[in-house]
Amino acid sequence: MKKIEIIARALILRRNKILFCKTIGERHYFLPGGRLKFRESAQSALSREIVEELGVESKIGSLIGICEHKYREKSRKHHEINFVFKVEVGKTNLVSKERKLRFYFKNLKELKNIYFLPKNLKEALFEYFKNKKFFWKSFKKLKNNQA
Numbered sequence: 337m338k339k340i341e342i343i344a345r346a347l348i349l350r351r352n353k354i355l356f357c358k359t360i361g362e363r364h365y366f367l368p369g370g371r372l373k374f375r376e377s378a379q380s381a382l383s384r385e386i387v388e389e390l391g392v393e394s395k396i397g398s399l400i401g402i403c404e405h406k407y408r409e410k411s412r413k414h415h416e417i418n419f420v421f422k423v424e425v426g427k428t429n430l431v432s433k434e435r436k437l438r439f440y441f442k443n444l445k446e447l448k449n450i451y452f453l454p455k456n457l458k459e460a461l462f463e464y465f466k467n468k469k470f471f472w473k474s475f476k477k478l479k480n481n482q483a
Contacts, residue, residue, distance in 0.1 A: 341416040344382035345369035346423035347400060347461075353441035354461070356452070357389070360436050364453045367420065368439070378419045386425065391433040397422035400464060401471035405454035418457060 345367040348355040356365040370385035372378060379396045386394045403418040430439055442450065444465060452458040456473040464471055 338413060338415075341414065342372045342378070343369055343416050343418045344372060344378040344385065345418050345420045345457075346382055346386060346394070346396075347420055348423050348425060350441055353443050354447065355430065356440050356442055356447075356450075358438050358440065360438060364451045365440070365442075366453055367457070369418075379421070382421060382423065386423065389432060389434055389437060390425070390427075390430050390439070392425045392427045392430065395424040397424065399470075401460055401473070403454055403457040403460055403471075403473045404475050405456065406475050407454075416454075418454065420457070420460075 346355070346369050347367060355368060357368050358365050368386060368389055369382055370388075372381040376384075378399075382396055383394055386392060399419060399421055401420045403420065404416070405418060406413065406415045408414070432439055444462065447458065447461065456475065460471040460473045463469075
């Protein structure tokens with residue numbers, strides 16, 4: 337069954353560094369957040385995910401961009417739409433509440449050298465920090481309709 341996943345992601349900044357997630361055993365980094373549940377707003381989903389992942393309350397700020405992404409995993413096609421919000425958390429020591437996740441603060445120079453997904457969101461983050469403007473990134477058309 338084909339479906340589109342809607343994901344809310346957080347851009348959390350601390351001393352000019354961005355908070356990234358990484359699943360233990362995987363090599364890619366990503367922004368914190370998660371999938372929306374049916375009838376849940378993007379802001380509510382993001383607030384819930386931050387509590388689940390980090391155990392902290394948050395202040396969901398403005399929507400800074402949208403990023404579409406499609407990929408294949410285990411021969412299954414995925415299509416996701418990521419809503420990226422600026423988010424503030426009061427707690428300074430952020431530790432994962434989920435055994436499978438780890439969190440890291442990294443600056444933009446470090447972002448250049450890490451494997452980050454979605455790739456077009458990585459590009460969008462660089463553009464955002466350069467011009468502070470809302471972004472929208474769609475996937476590039478791939479050959480032979482590949483995901």
